[in-house]
Amino acid sequence: MPHLDTISRWVTATTDRSLDQHAADPVPAAAHLPEAAATLRHLRTELLLAVDQLRTLLINEDDLNGSTSTVAGPVETIRALAREYRYARNWIDTLIGDEARSAYAEANPGRSLRRRYVNPGDTVLVALPHTDSCRRQNLAGHATQIKVGTSDARLRPPGSVNPLRLSHADAGIYRDPTEDRLYILQGADDEAVPDR
Structure with a gap:
């Protein structure tokens, strides 16, 4: 069940x-x-x-x-x-x-989103969430290509030669608890949830 x-x-x-x-x-x-x-x-x-x-x-x-x-x-x-x-x-x-x-929730209706299921090894476009870590690194809200890992994700920030590792939570990767699968969020009509 x-x-x-x-x-x-x-x-x-x-x-x-x-x-x-x-x-x-x-x-x-x-x-x-x-x-x-x-x-x-x-x-x-x-x-x-x-x-x-x-x-x-x-x-x-x-x-x-x-x-x-x-x-x-x-x-x-x-x-x-x-x-x-x-x-x-x-x-x-x-x-x-x-x-x-x-x-924010009172002033803005919730976005219409869909889930795109991903697997470790996939490279996908995500809008990085506004977590404290992403905000500190000036990454929050930016649409970025990431490579999905089993517990984290890799990306190369603009202007950097070194890859950066982010936890799934900071990379906009979530786990569906009913199907035990990883997913990212996309706007109903977009490739990735854009910066606001």
């Missing part, structure tokens, strides 16, 4: 904008939302698995036949994951509540 992306649905219901639409917005808080959602999604899944393992242990009565650490170990794992989950949830709540993100 494909994974139902509850985090994406929650963000869309909360902000009236999909994660893809946030990714295309020229506001750092919006551009970081897809990465924050992926982190929260991952931690939520890990927490669910840890709780399920503890529940199975108790149902099978393994806690009665083993040592006291039989329960203490999984409980400690759950406690650590819950702490990480809380930090991830706080991060996404901060991004959702960001005043600049909210003001």
